[in-house]
Amino acid sequence: MKRVASALVLAVLVAASLVRAQQTPAFPPVTEEMLLKPSANDWLMFSRTYDAQRHSPLEQINTKNVSQLREVFKKEMPAGVQESIPIVYRGVMYVLMPGNTLQALDATNGNLIWEYKRPSGATRSKAIAIYEDMIFNTTPDGFITAIDARTGQLRWETKSSGRLTAGAIVVEGKVLTGRACAPRREDCYLAAHDAKTGKEVWRFYTAAASNEPGGDTWGGAPDETRAASTWALPGGYDPVRRLIYWGVANPTPNTRADRHGGNTNAIPTESPADLYSNSTIALDPDTGKLRWYYQHLPGDDWDEDYPNERTLLRTTFNPDPKFVKWINPDVKRGEQRDVSVMVGEGGGIFVIDRSNGQFLWGHPFPFDTPDFLISNIDGRTGRVSLNKDKLFKGPNDRRVICYWNTRSYWPTAYHPGVNSLFVPYVENCLDMTTAGPGNEPRERRVGIPRPGSDPNTWAGLMKINMATGEMKPIHAGRAPSNGAVLSTAGNVVFWGDLDQKFRAFDVESGKVLWEQTLGGPVQNSTITYSVNGKQYIAVLTGSGALSGGLMDQAGIKPNRAYNSLYVFALP
Numbered sequence: 001m002k003r004v005a006s007a008l009v010l011a012v013l014v015a016a017s018l019v020r021a022q023q024t025p026a027f028p029p030v031t032e033e034m035l036l037k038p039s040a041n042d043w044l045m046f047s048r049t050y051d052a053q054r055h056s057p058l059e060q061i062n063t064k065n066v067s068q069l070r071e072v073f074k075k076e077m078p079a080g081v082q083e084s085i086p087i088v089y090r091g092v093m094y095v096l097m098p099g100n101t102l103q104a105l106d107a108t109n110g111n112l113i114w115e116y117k118r119p120s121g122a123t124r125s126k127a128i129a130i131y132e133d134m135i136f137n138t139t140p141d142g143f144i145t146a147i148d149a150r151t152g153q154l155r156w157e158t159k160s161s162g163r164l165t166a167g168a169i170v171v172e173g174k175v176l177t178g179r180a181c182a183p184r185r186e187d188c189y190l191a192a193h194d195a196k197t198g199k200e201v202w203r204f205y206t207a208a209a210s211n212e213p214g215g216d217t218w219g220g221a222p223d224e225t226r227a228a229s230t231w232a233l234p235g236g237y238d239p240v241r242r243l244i245y246w247g248v249a250n251p252t253p254n255t256r257a258d259r260h261g262g263n264t265n266a267i268p269t270e271s272p273a274d275l276y277s278n279s280t281i282a283l284d285p286d287t288g289k290l291r292w293y294y295q296h297l298p299g300d301d302w303d304e305d306y307p308n309e310r311t312l313l314r315t316t317f318n319p320d321p322k323f324v325k326w327i328n329p330d331v332k333r334g335e336q337r338d339v340s341v342m343v344g345e346g347g348g349i350f351v352i353d354r355s356n357g358q359f360l361w362g363h364p365f366p367f368d369t370p371d372f373l374i375s376n377i378d379g380r381t382g383r384v385s386l387n388k389d390k391l392f393k394g395p396n397d398r399r400v401i402c403y404w405n406t407r408s409y410w411p412t413a414y415h416p417g418v419n420s421l422f423v424p425y426v427e428n429c430l431d432m433t434t435a436g437p438g439n440e441p442r443e444r445r446v447g448i449p450r451p452g453s454d455p456n457t458w459a460g461l462m463k464i465n466m467a468t469g470e471m472k473p474i475h476a477g478r479a480p481s482n483g484a485v486l487s488t489a490g491n492v493v494f495w496g497d498l499d500q501k502f503r504a505f506d507v508e509s510g511k512v513l514w515e516q517t518l519g520g521p522v523q524n525s526t527i528t529y530s531v532n533g534k535q536y537i538a539v540l541t542g543s544g545a546l547s548g549g550l551m552d553q554a555g556i557k558p559n560r561a562y563n564s565l566y567v568f569a570l571p
Helices: 002-023 032-036 549-553
Strands: 068-076 087-089 091-099 102-104 112-117 127-131 133-139 145-150 154-159 168-171 176-178 189-194 201-204 237-240 243-247 277-285 288-293 313-317 335-343 349-353 360-363 374-377 384-386 398-402 413-415 420-426 428-433 443-447 459-463 471-475 486-488 492-496 501-506 510-517 526-533 532-543 564-569
Touching: 087 127, 102 133, 127 168, 133 168, 133 243, 145 176, 168 237, 237 313, 335 420, 413 486, 420 492, 443 549, 471 501, 486 526, 492 532
Parallel strands: none
Antiparallel strands: 068 564, 087 091, 091 102, 102 112, 127 133, 133 145, 145 154, 168 176, 176 189, 189 201, 237 243, 243 277, 277 288, 313 335, 335 349, 349 360, 374 384, 398 428, 413 420, 420 459, 428 443, 459 471, 486 492, 492 501, 501 510, 526 532, 532 564
16 A cells, blocks of 8 residues: 555656646756857847847837837836846846845736845846856855746855955856955956856956066055956957956055055056056956956046946947047058947047957047046057146145046947947046045045036937047937947937936937836846847836936936836837
């Protein structure tokens, strides 16, 4: 009888497992090939593709019908800081909520599929990643986690140091993460972890120690106090050259004097200085070894960041001196180049060769001004010189420096059809006074509009021709933005601002084709995807860490605490 009962129990268990298997939809693992060449229907990483172009091949929504967009669903979220970007795979949206809750949603209606919640705590993670059947996230309690994409169950977690604010991206089977690390160098690194096991594969320290290449650029500062973080957006990847590109932020403490024992002249006023701060670094994906670097802002004196994404594209080299201030004279006109493009928080656009870091051209961004923090870039060498008039001379020294957070962790978009990069901007400058003796009074930092700017048009969206360098604002107004830009093959650019306006623009003319007032300020996020032949546009509202000051400066009063997911489609 016992054998019969056991057989019956086994039969019931087998039958139950078969029923569960039939109810669980098939989940084809996300392969490396799929990440390299994603389906137009999916959005598999923070900027869709490794080149960070944020361009979708979808064209169901286009310039002729975008005005018909309607809200399909809205899903309210908990209170808290909101800076994340969702991903979508085969009709399922994975989104990080404030309070560090990861949810899987039906991307057509917002219905909850599963939820994974970490211990409470504010999160500034900007990017989640997918590979095989796992979703990768970084948490406020210092873990890198792998969550089962089908069930929401924890597969593995790895404790890490530093504040994991950038989020994650997966390259060649490795989960790559950056860190906000001040004030300790030991926490200032990029790390690669095996996506299947969570085991650390390599790490690269972003502040060079005295016994490492680039270490002598720190002017003898103690190794343990050298810090340069990677707090913002993750990097990108070139599979042909097999290079990882990552942006490094400012050195800390903020001023040259504080970093170098009171000696502002311990380091030069031209690059290189305090490597690898405010640099683009190119790393070997197998080992994490440095292949090349380019420093955009040497020996920062003002806490001006140059992290965030590097957009990879191919373009003709033909910068027009009418539009471009600094040009490499040794590069042949009309040449096709594979380039890395970056626009920094302190302003300025840099175009460099992504094979070796050669400088091609650069220009102040969004506009040239005597208060710009860079005085010159040597066209041949790419060597950047600081604006010495803006360097601090000692305690209680006041300066106005342009720009400050002219753009930040909200990514740009590139439309290959018009060979143009679309970049949000705000004409915001930094009014800064160094601390007094004994740190009394303390260092003062406040954002102000660029002297001479019009507060009614000080913020907008810039269209930059990547061949000629011509820059044209396609939209300008009072409201600044923390919103990501999205371009599509339907020749539409989507972008939203902190005054709750979400807009669609004609990629050619810049004309506003559609506008929607949301319940809160647009925050990072904007993506598009398709399910069962229907294209959707998704955007999050809420406030990020940099939102409040910009709202106050602009004199706008949005519902800054309203966190929600909005999804739109054609009727």
